[in-house]
Amino acid sequence: MSSLFDSPELAPEEVAARLLVTPTALADLTIADAARIVGYMRPKLIKAGTVVIHEGEVKGNDYMLLVLEGDIAVESELPGLHENMVVNIMGPGHLIGEMGVLDGAPRSATCTANTDIAAAVLSRTALMRLMREDPRLGARLLLAISKRLADRLRETTRKLKTFAQMNKALQQELQVVMNNRTNLPRGRG
Secondary structure, three states, X not given: OXXXXXXXXXXXXXXXXXXXXXXXXXOOOOHHHHHHHHOOOXXXXXXXXXXXXXXXXXXXXXXXXXXEEOOEEEEEEEOOOOEEEEEXXXXXXXXXXXHHHHHOOOOOOEEEEOOOEEEEEEEHHHHHHHHHHOHHHHHHHHHHHHXXXXXXXXXXXXXXXXXXXXXXXXXXXXXXXXXXXXXXOOOXX
């Protein structure tokens, strides 16, 4: 597999800027905005199999990653089962941890590198520096992150409604089966 970074006509910073404005990242930014934001990010290489983010983590969780190359599995723990379920695979152009860069609250999922990863990291400290040095750009970035989070919340709400409808249909089906079992004629003995 060839790397995006093998392309001699694009500098790594330009690759990162282009991926930052994709629909899976922050499409509301301009390429010029993205190029300036990338200047506040630092590169990070992650080996396959590395857990990048731990669900529930409360220390060192004030950053977000832009995946430049590779795939990261996003997993959530299934309550009471002590098992994880893969809920998404994030590839180039995806953001991971954007809630953490905003609020530093415990991580909501575990993210593991399926492959070697090239990423760009924006820390909360760098975000605060960007906002001091270029408040308009900082505002545009925060609005783009907020929109991305709102889109994901709407998608989660849609999925929850679908799940609730499926659950209701299963309950109704189970009730029919239970009613049929109690209405069966009893055998003579």
